[in-house]
Amino acid sequence: MPIQTEARRGLLAGAVCAVGLLPFSAFAQSGDTIKIGVIGEESAVAGASITKAAVMAADEINANGGVNGRKIEIITYDNHSSAADAVRAFQRAVSQDKVVAVIGSYISEVVLAIEPWSARLHMPFITPGAASNLISKAVHDDYDHYKYTFHGWLTSAFIAQAVCDYTKDEFVGLRHMTTAVVMSEDAAWTKPLDEAYLECLPKIGLKVLDHIRFNPDTSDFTPIFHQIEDAHPDVIVTGISHVGVQPTVQWHDQQVPIPMIGQSSQATTSTFWKDTNGASEGVITDTAAAPGVALTPTTVPFVTEYEKKFGVTPSYTGYATFDMVHVIAEAIERAGGATDPDKLVTALEATDHLGTMGRIQFYGRDNQFTHAMKYGPGLVTTIAIQWQDGKQICVWPHDKANGEITFPSFIKLHASAN
Amino acid sequence: MRAVQILVDGFAISSLYGLAAVGFTLIFGVSGVLNLAHGGIMVVAALVGWAAAAEFGFGTYAGTGLGILAGLATAYATYLIVVRPIQRSRAIRPEETEIFVLTGTLLWGIMIQVGMAYLFSDNPVTIRPLVAGVVNILGVRTPANEILIAVIAWSLIGLLWLLVNRTRTGKALLGASMNPRGVTLLGYELTRIYFVAWTIYGLLAGIAGVLLASFLGVSTANTGQLTASAFSIVVLGGLGSVSGSLIAAYVVGYLETMTAYLVAPTLRPIPSLILLVLVIYVRPQGLLGRR
Numbered sequence: 001m002p003i004q005t006e007a008r009r010g011l012l013a014g015a016v017c018a019v020g021l022l023p024f025s026a027f028a029q030s031g032d033t034i035k036i037g038v039i040g041e042e043s044a045v046a047g048a049s050i051t052k053a054a055v056m057a058a059d060e061i062n063a064n065g066g067v068n069g070r071k072i073e074i075i076t077y078d079n080h081s082s083a084a085d086a087v088r089a090f091q092r093a094v095s096q097d098k099v100v101a102v103i104g105s106y107i108s109e110v111v112l113a114i115e116p117w118s119a120r121l122h123m124p125f126i127t128p129g130a131a132s133n134l135i136s137k138a139v140h141d142d143y144d145h146y147k148y149t150f151h152g153w154l155t156s157a158f159i160a161q162a163v164c165d166y167t168k169d170e171f172v173g174l175r176h177m178t179t180a181v182v183m184s185e186d187a188a189w190t191k192p193l194d195e196a197y198l199e200c201l202p203k204i205g206l207k208v209l210d211h212i213r214f215n216p217d218t219s220d221f222t223p224i225f226h227q228i229e230d231a232h233p234d235v236i237v238t239g240i241s242h243v244g245v246q247p248t249v250q251w252h253d254q255q256v257p258i259p260m261i262g263q264s265s266q267a268t269t270s271t272f273w274k275d276t277n278g279a280s281e282g283v284i285t286d287t288a289a290a291p292g293v294a295l296t297p298t299t300v301p302f303v304t305e306y307e308k309k310f311g312v313t314p315s316y317t318g319y320a321t322f323d324m325v326h327v328i329a330e331a332i333e334r335a336g337g338a339t340d341p342d343k344l345v346t347a348l349e350a351t352d353h354l355g356t357m358g359r360i361q362f363y364g365r366d367n368q369f370t371h372a373m374k375y376g377p378g379l380v381t382t383i384a385i386q387w388q389d390g391k392q393i394c395v396w397p398h399d400k401a402n403g404e405i406t407f408p409s410f411i412k413l414h415a416s417a418n
Numbered sequence: 419m420r421a422v423q424i425l426v427d428g429f430a431i432s433s434l435y436g437l438a439a440v441g442f443t444l445i446f447g448v449s450g451v452l453n454l455a456h457g458g459i460m461v462v463a464a465l466v467g468w469a470a471a472a473e474f475g476f477g478t479y480a481g482t483g484l485g486i487l488a489g490l491a492t493a494y495a496t497y498l499i500v501v502r503p504i505q506r507s508r509a510i511r512p513e514e515t516e517i518f519v520l521t522g523t524l525l526w527g528i529m530i531q532v533g534m535a536y537l538f539s540d541n542p543v544t545i546r547p548l549v550a551g552v553v554n555i556l557g558v559r560t561p562a563n564e565i566l567i568a569v570i571a572w573s574l575i576g577l578l579w580l581l582v583n584r585t586r587t588g589k590a591l592l593g594a595s596m597n598p599r600g601v602t603l604l605g606y607e608l609t610r611i612y613f614v615a616w617t618i619y620g621l622l623a624g625i626a627g628v629l630l631a632s633f634l635g636v637s638t639a640n641t642g643q644l645t646a647s648a649f650s651i652v653v654l655g656g657l658g659s660v661s662g663s664l665i666a667a668y669v670v671g672y673l674e675t676m677t678a679y680l681v682a683p684t685l686r687p688i689p690s691l692i693l694l695v696l697v698i699y700v701r702p703q704g705l706l707g708r709r
Contacts (some may be wrong), residue, residue: 011428039533042539043535043539043540044539044541045541081540114496174684186684194552214683215683217639217685218684218686219542219635219640220431220634220683220686221683222427222678223427223675223678223679223683224421224683227678227679243542245541245543245544245635246542246544246634246635247541249544249635250534250634250635253563254552254559254561255548255552255559272471274473275471275541275543275544276540276544277544277545277546279544306512367420410552
């Protein structure tokens with residue numbers, strides 16, 4: 001009876017901890033620190049930035065006097081990219097560590113598993129990196145129940161929109177491309193992403209010749225690249241996050257002559273350059289921000305400090321997490337220091353924060369993406385970066401760009417050659 | 419065109435499968451050990467090779483060499499820490515030794531996987547290709563590294579053949595696989611023979627690991643899959659038969675490549691697993707097996 005044993009062990013551990021925590025909880029009630037739980041994916045390329053950036057944000061807030069004089073304390077958990085571990089961490093954060101809000105995970109499957117617990121336990125929860133449209137759809141469809149969940153990163157629909165926006169300017173407009181193949185990993189976040197790609201790519205003038213969804217366990221991408229080449233597209237539009245190293249290295253080693261653009265989440269951090277031994281040269285992805293690109297006054301100081309501290313640049317989840325800790329702190333301030341879940345949700349809904357990614361606001365109850373981060377000019381628009389010689393060069397939008405698109409010699413630009 | 423692609427791509431991956439499986443079948447033949455930590459040994463070689471080359475700045479060649487040595491060290495550790503104590507244990511009945519070795523190496527493999535994931539995470543890593551660039555083979559753009567891998571694999575298999583058939587040590591190995599008691603009566607020490615077999619095995623598994631890392635990339639999550647593919651190849655070829663394993667490596671490699679090209683990349687491993695089940699039903703001794 002393993003379940004019973006585990007439950008008994010859990011009870012016992014709970015009892016021991018409860019006794020141990022007695023003096024602390026009394027202390028906490030007197031209003032000392034504000035605890036925020038942060039659940040990250042420490043061993044994933046994109047998810048490893050979450051806890052690091054959260055601690056940096058808390059340090060900054062505390063150095064500036066805290067929230068109404070109270071300090072923020074970040075309690076971190078590693079979910080090992082597992083939904084079960086993440087739910088356990090969430091429960092522990094609520095019942096044992098007494099946090100007032102939780103920031104967690106870049107994996108849609110994990111966030112969708114936590115979301116009902118955020119509803120049941122009335123615990124404000126923000127994801128700084130998952131994308132599935134279903135996260136905010138649940139809030140929209142059953143607001144009273146799910147209102148505790150916020151989406152602190154773009155939904156898949158907006159990621160596809162951002163990719164189509166830069167593809168239109170850079171590849172259809174400037175390089176006269178006419179055809180594309182969509183290549184995405186099979187995951188919760190890419191279902192709405194691919195739907196949106198298939199809708200918006202033809203609208204901007206790119207005919208989709210083939211649509212390939214592959215298993216994230218795939219290790220040999222050779223047949224997939226051959227299949228793509230047989231369709232003779234001008235460009236490959238990707239939707240990859242769980243995978244990244246293998247398709248990128250094989251694209252490079254096999255000298256697949258077609259540019260790879262789209263959303264490649266792992267390529268948003270410099271860890272990826274090291275992991276691919278530089279094979280990411282020429283890869284273009286959508287991301288939150290990049291080193292040296294002053295989207296707002298806080299972007300560059302944050303990246304510089306992060307890189308100094310950890311030796312790598314943050315992935316897109318790093319920027320989002322840093323901003324979301326500030327968003328929570330400001331909401332508590334707006335609520336007059338109250339950390340009551342319902343008051344905090346109301347305060348979070350009034351968010352208007354100039355963060356590292358841009359100006360952050362959440363959609364309201366009437367929008368289909370309730371509590372998702374707003375996308376658009378003057379808000380968060382994301383940028384397109386290209387890996388060039390070990391650096392992330394911002395290539396879009398033009399008013400933010402610090403370089404031009406250039407490809408490795410094995411890339412043959414079909415349309416421009418014609 | 420498609421046929422040439424399948425021929426070229428299938429050849430490289432099959433050669434690598436063959437290289438990894440030959441050592442696996444050798445230690446089974448010589449000492450009756452089915453090493454289920456096999457994938458773990460390949461993964462250690464790949465990860466250490468990657469870390470040495472990229473993280474610690476040893477460069478591709480020295481890094482690859484260190485990776486192979488790490489694979490060899492892990493093979494020795496497998497033998498000395500797990501296999502030998504079980505084989506020598508008086509508490510385990512002789513007829514049950516094999517099943518204990520099987521269980522012991524399985525658990526050891528999981529320990530390696532978890533330990534490596536802790537140290538290196540479960541992200542795939544790649545070692546820079548030993549040679550860069552591509553070569554055009556009958557219209558198929560093939561990375562030069564892929565050709566080099568096939569050449570290295572076959573050179574090593576050739577060397578192994580020479581060693582087994584042309585040297586005294588090799589003949590002792592062959593003898594031990596046929597009749598261990600007979601070999602000891604001729605004055606050979608079985609422990610020494612086992613040690614030679616594990617050395618060859620460790621080197622081959624280590625080399626296969628680093629080559630795979632430079633070809634497709636390796637992650638700790640692949641450990642089980644690598645063991646399973648070597649295991650299926652060896653069962654298909656006939657347990658203990660080196661040439662059977664080589665043939666089976668090509669059967670599995672080409673079956674997988676054909677499935678990936680002609681059916682769907684996601685279904686890649688399925689047909690060879692079905693074939694394995696059929697072989698177990700129809701011809702349990704495998705293609706060229708003696709047992």
